[in-house]
Amino acid sequence: MISSVSSVLAGIIEQLHGLTGNYGVAIILLTLMIRVLLLPLTSSQMRAMKKMQQLQPEIQKLQKKYRNDPQKLNEKTMALWREHNVNPLAGCLPVLIQLPILWAFFAALRAYDFRADPGFLWIADLASPDPYVLPILTGVTTFLVTRMTSTAADPSQRVMLYGMPVFLAIVSRQFAAGLALYWVVSNLFQIVERYLVDWADRRAAKGEAG
8 A cells, every 4th residue: 555655646746846847846745735635634633632622621620530430530531522522533533644645755755866856945865864954843843733732731742742843853864855844844734724723713703702
């Protein structure tokens, strides 16, 4: 499956490179295409995460009340989710879908020799790691995405908030700059998407209140 997806992505990159004359621009355009295709899923994920955040105070009350009765806590938590029509697994689906795309993208980039290409901005070779700029952008944009979707009161999410950006920044120094470019552009898309989803929800709430 990964090889099939990789072949499709490689073909699209070639088509976009033929139109733009630059692999960096082709990668950005392909990233935007992937994000637009995933938009219905990611928008649903964001709204599910917002509901989870809103229910966090209630869940914390249940955790304190039933801290010595895990079975009862689980029953009450599930009942709370059902009452508010929240699926705690809704946020996992877009991530699971993106993982094979990410692996296939990595495989597609490994097959390219970008040295004959003029490069992209400061990146001379998209197949080689960028040691500084893209890893920093990877860490910063991952932090912003995680911050927008996490609950500060949840200790496990605090670990994700600070640990994941650092981890990905370090890892991105080892992979092709084209892959890091994909990740940064994807994160920027998510940040804008989250802002627009929040804006639309606020508009809808004001309309209902009016």
